[in-house]
Amino acid sequence: MRYFGKGHGGCPGCGLAIAVKNVVEALEGKCFVVNPTGCLEIISSQYGRSAWNVPYIHSLFENAAAVAAGIEAALRALGRKDEGHVVVLAGDGATADIGVGCISGAFDRKHDILYVCLDNEAYQNTGNQQSGLTPPGSNTTTTPVGKVMPGKVGEKKDMIAFALAHRVPYVATASVGYPADIRRKVKKAVTFEGPKYIQIHCPCVTGWGIDSSDTIKVARLAVETGLYPLVEYEYGKLTTVRKIRDRKPVEEYLKVQRRFRHLFTHPKGKEIIEMLQKIADENAERFGLDIKKKA
Amino acid sequence: MKKVVRGFYAVAYSVKLCKPNVICAYPITPQTEIVENLAAMYANGELENCVYITAESEFGAASILVGASAAGARTFTATCSQGLILMSEVLFNAAGMRLPIVLVNTNRAMSAPLSIWNDHQDSMAMRDAGIIQLYVENNQEAHDAIPQAYKIAEDKRVLLPFMICMDGYKLTHAYEPIELLEQDFVDSFLPPYEPVAYLTTKKPLTFGAYAPPHVYMEFRVAMQRAMDRARDVMEKVFKEWAEATGRDWGGHIAVDYPDSKVYAIAMGSVVGLIRKVVEDLRKDGVNVGLIKIRTFRPFPVDELREQLKDAEKVIVFDRAVSFGYEGPVSIELKSALYNYSSAEIYSFIVGLGGRDIPRTLIEDCIRNVVEGKEKPGYSFKGYKEFEEVFP
Numbered sequence: 090m091r092y093f094g095k096g097h098g099g100c101p102g103c104g105l106a107i108a109v110k111n112v113v114e115a116l117e118g119k120c121f122v123v124n125p126t127g128c129l130e131i132i133s134s135q136y137g138r139s140a141w142n143v144p145y146i147h148s149l150f151e152n153a154a155a156v157a158a159g160i161e162a163a164l165r166a167l168g169r170k171d172e173g174h175v176v177v178l179a180g181d182g183a184t185a186d187i188g189v190g191c192i193s194g195a196f197d198r199k200h201d202i203l204y205v206c207l208d209n210e211a212y213q214n215t216g217n218q219q220s221g222l223t224p225p226g227s228n229t230t231t232t233p234v235g236k237v238m239p240g241k242v243g244e245k246k247d248m249i250a251f252a253l254a255h256r257v258p259y260v261a262t263a264s265v266g267y268p269a270d271i272r273r274k275v276k277k278a279v280t281f282e283g284p285k286y287i288q289i290h291c292p293c294v295t296g297w298g299i300d301s302s303d304t305i306k307v308a309r310l311a312v313e314t315g316l317y318p319l320v321e322y323e324y325g326k327l328t329t330v331r332k333i334r335d336r337k338p339v340e341e342y343l344k345v346q347r348r349f350r351h352l353f354t355h356p357k358g359k360e361i362i363e364m365l366q367k368i369a370d371e372n373a374e375r376f377g378l379d380i381k382k383k384a
Numbered sequence: 385m386k387k388v389v390r391g392f393y394a395v396a397y398s399v400k401l402c403k404p405n406v407i408c409a410y411p412i413t414p415q416t417e418i419v420e421n422l423a424a425m426y427a428n429g430e431l432e433n434c435v436y437i438t439a440e441s442e443f444g445a446a447s448i449l450v451g452a453s454a455a456g457a458r459t460f461t462a463t464c465s466q467g468l469i470l471m472s473e474v475l476f477n478a479a480g481m482r483l484p485i486v487l488v489n490t491n492r493a494m495s496a497p498l499s500i501w502n503d504h505q506d507s508m509a510m511r512d513a514g515i516i517q518l519y520v521e522n523n524q525e526a527h528d529a530i531p532q533a534y535k536i537a538e539d540k541r542v543l544l545p546f547m548i549c550m551d552g553y554k555l556t557h558a559y560e561p562i563e564l565l566e567q568d569f570v571d572s573f574l575p576p577y578e579p580v581a582y583l584t585t586k587k588p589l590t591f592g593a594y595a596p597p598h599v600y601m602e603f604r605v606a607m608q609r610a611m612d613r614a615r616d617v618m619e620k621v622f623k624e625w626a627e628a629t630g631r632d633w634g635g636h637i638a639v640d641y642p643d644s645k646v647y648a649i650a651m652g653s654v655v656g657l658i659r660k661v662v663e664d665l666r667k668d669g670v671n672v673g674l675i676k677i678r679t680f681r682p683f684p685v686d687e688l689r690e691q692l693k694d695a696e697k698v699i700v701f702d703r704a705v706s707f708g709y710e711g712p713v714s715i716e717l718k719s720a721l722y723n724y725s726s727a728e729i730y731s732f733i734v735g736l737g738g739r740d741i742p743r744t745l746i747e748d749c750i751r752n753v754v755e756g757k758e759k760p761g762y763s764f765k766g767y768k769e770f771e772e773v774f775p
Binding site for chain 1: 434
């Protein structure tokens, strides 16, 4: 049974579509999907051409967590909780920017929902505008590279810390570079009562400027450089970290993407690359990413 | 047996009898006491098969009800003013998804300047959302409106959100002897909600699809047709209610002295005051009648045309302003009567932001129109002349 994908309109190599397929398959279709406005909604929910074989609702851009909370409350009131898990599949803009208030409310009230952020690091549906999860230095249409500006200035918002601050019992990051890991984390997440948050790194072929056959490679480079650490928290405690053998310099990740290409020529590029390397190093230190070589 | 209760309790008690599955709201004056009473009933285990949620905002509250209603639950919320406008994006969406959410709007003025007091500016802004709007005159009518609202909204010929508008403070906080409904009666009047389509893993459906230009318009035409069908459904439900309870609140409009040449027209609690003024004026030999508009959406076009076809003068008391034009009820009335009546229309905008509406003001307005001392058109009544800082 295909729960998602028949006839979806994603680009070849779309990272987000890979993530979504793995999430709903991990749940064996026993789920209610709530999807805010964005890439996924546009590629999957045109009237008469729905790509969904699970109950699906799109309401607005900024209210997916609240809609999910409402479904969960209704299932509780009507004695239908056993029908399936309530899952939000939301983009990074809908999550970290416009929808953050409703997420806080749903987490705070401890609704039994799984919130999945499909992090392609900008508003990619509308052509690559910067979001709170766009990394520093990224060339987007609203943080364009110019003579003065080197792309996005500022950091990627830490939504993992946001979820942990709400005492969300299960919090994890994942990447489409590791689909089996996505499925494992989703299956594990739904064994927890209350809210769950998983943020999945999803390369975007058009927005990032990568080859459509390089989606998995680029996703893995983000992990292998330490820029996107794959971690798992249970009840606030860090329980699992994907270790890295021979962590690569961030340039290897940056140079294969059009959105970062200017960093190698722009007067402020070096500074940004150093900043990104520092972020990767701090991640390695904080999570113990590096497998130490035996002396 | 009648019981003296306040407006907010009359609403909350009636909601309880309708057995909602999900109640969700965010506190805002003067609505808060409605959901406080429901919260107390929930805390005491009086609401079965129900989840009560205090949301993080009115926007969140309405969104939660979108999810709950789409999943097949009977839902309720209450709000007003800033809260209603914060909900407005969701309410447009709920109407488009044809979700029969019932809400009570305790009409309150809009900021700025901030005012917690009553007028109709908030609900008027929701005119084009695709939600039914019913205005009540007193707390018994508000109490009675709740089961009727569910029955109408959930009718598969309608399936639209239903907003009951009751004047903030003037009704919500007023004590009134109320004939409280019995559970058995509400159970017999209002069947359990059976959605025609809902979110279930047993039969997966897609809600809230996006519609390219080749299909979008049909959805909007369907909403208008649902509003048109709602006219008949409402008429029937109103009649059924009147027969079952002996309390006849009228149809889409309610008319006093139907053979008059001059009519006063209004919505909401001010109707009670105007009724008394009209009665007294008639004793003085003034030929004036009263039309209470109950349904603002769908607008009772046919009823008003029929009632006013031979009228000479119509006096509208508006409780809001469409800035740059005039009072919204007056605008609608003029549009409805065009080519159907030659009555002169006089529009008075009164009682904004809780400004007192003394009976003398109503009486003077009517007398001046009858005696030819006013020109057709609109004017504000009951404000003090002042100097503007700008220009």
